[in-house]
Amino acid sequence: VLAHEMGHVYNGDMFTTTVLAGLMNTFVYFISRFIYRQVAERNEALGFGVYIALQIVLSVLAMIPISWWSRRREFAADRFAANTVGKEHMISALEGIDRWVQRTQFEYSSQDALSTMKISGKSHSFMQIFATHPPIEARVNALRQL
Structure with a gap:
């Protein structure tokens, strides 16, 4: 797991993700502001x-798109970790996380055991487009193909 996190640092993921999020927020602001001005010319309250x-x-x-980018970076960090400590160790770590998620969901009847980290073992949900981490199953499969 530590090698995976080192992969994020080595690949510059924090910087690129921060830049991407900043660009997206800039677009959101300018598009909202442009439309606001068009509407506010006629009705200030409605414009707001x-x-x-x-x-x-x-x-x-x-x-x-931010989540899509983040999921791609997770695969890259997994590859870095596999190259650093061996793919079997990385697969074992991911499978351990998956077992913990399954046990936690069973014990606490929670569907979002790791929702704060946007890590999910499920791959067939619409909400997956907002997940910052790919499903563990997909990550393990990608590692096995290395």
């Missing part, structure tokens, strides 16, 4: 409401 609604909707939509 539209501005707030657009900020919310566009921010949620902006999470899709």
Whole structure:
């Protein structure tokens, strides 16, 4: 797991993800502001409401490419870890995380044992487009193909 996190540092993932998030937020702001001005010329109160609604909707939509990028970086960090400590060790670590998730979900009847980290063992959910980590099954399969 430590080698995986070192992979993020080595690959510059924090920097690129921060830049991507900043760009997406900039687009959200400017698009919302542009439409706000168009609407506010006719009705200031309506314009403000539209501005707030657009900020919310566009921010949620902006999470899709950011999450997609993050999932790609997870595979790259997994590859780095596999090359550093061996793919079997990385597969074992991921399978251990998956077992912990399954046990935690069973014990606490929770569907989101790792939801704060956006890690999921499930791959067939619509919400997967917002996940920052690929499903563990997909990560293990990718490692096995190395």
